Amino acid sequence: MQERQALAAFAALSQETRLRILRLLVVAGPEGLAAGLIADQAGVSASNVSFHIKELERAGLVASRRESRSILYSVDFGALNGLVRFLMEDCCAGQIGLCVDAEETVVCDTRMIDQQGGGQTAER
Amino acid sequence: MQERQALAAFAALSQETRLRILRLLVVAGPEGLAAGLIADQAGVSASNVSFHIKELERAGLVASRRESRSILYSVDFGALNGLVRFLMEDCCAGQIGLCVDAEETVVCDTRMIDQQGGGQTAER
DNA sequence: TGCATATTTCTACAATCCTAAAAGTGTCGA
DNA sequence: TCGACACTTTTAGGATTGTAGAAATATGCA
DSSP states (O other), X not given: OOHHHHHHHHHHHTSHHHHXXXXXXXXXXXXXXXXXXXXXHHTOOHHHHHHXXXXXXXXXXXXXXXXXXXXXXXEOHHHHHHHHHHHHTTTTTTOHHXXXXXXXXXXXXXXXXXXXXXXXXXXX | OOHHHHHHHHHHHTSHHHHHHHHHHHHHGGGOEEHHHHHHHHTOOHHHHHHHHHHHHHTTSEEEEEXXXXXXXXEOHHHHHHHHHHHXXXXXXXXXXXXXXXXXXXXXXXXXXXXXXXXXOOOO
16 A cells, blocks of 8 residues: 555544444445435434545545445445555554564564564553 | 544544654654654654654654653554554454455454454455 | 435635744753 | 753744535436
8 A cells, every 4th residue: 555545544534423434334344335324324414424435435445336326335445454554564664563462463474473573562 | 442542543644744753763663763853854844843743642652751852752552553453453343354354464363263264355 | 307315515614734933941061 | 050052842824624514416216
């Protein structure tokens, strides 16, 4: 994932309504959800949903397709995956051993295994 | 990590200068970096660095300590780790098998293994 | 076509970002 | 201790961007 896209994705996720919408869409799965339903479930006005969905689309996190009267929006899971990877790799600038805690979540990428010898845990 | 903190963290990372600063700090490691050095290396004015650092601190991603005349800033790796986890768990709303691709990065948390049977990859 | 539903554009307001200048804050030597 | 210096933060300003609700537009079915 390019830095440019990651910046847009972070911006998209930094807004409460958008985060809520994204979660709804994740739960909905590849099938997606109509804008009206999103508005209902998120407790937000339709125009507001439209605005935020557009932002999520611009960030590449959400895709849309028309189905009869409704437009169904769904998460681009590839993009979401890319963002996780960006955060772990690019953003952590190769210090993944420091960034990603090995306690519960053990990440088994070769690059990470190389750095996991120390078994370092993050300091709080 | 609480949603509130995650929102602040995403907002902090959604700005080019702040992302650059965070990367510098990650590379610098626990030792940290003085504000002046950050300004030089990031190619940003001192006041601007101060402004953005404060934002990173507010988001809980960066800590500071005084050392003689300088103030050294360092990444809170625990918080960064928490953000990665938030993105993978809370944000992905339990659909980790969909969100986190199993191709290169295999995540070996029990919760994830449970969901990895399908070996589903994201659709683009 | 005409109506009901679904979505987008418009508008006003608030928040963010950056530069330059001024004000702190702490350290060191006389 | 006091003043000078180095380093960082705060403030003020103006331009840009983000937000929410009102109004307008588009779509599909009878």
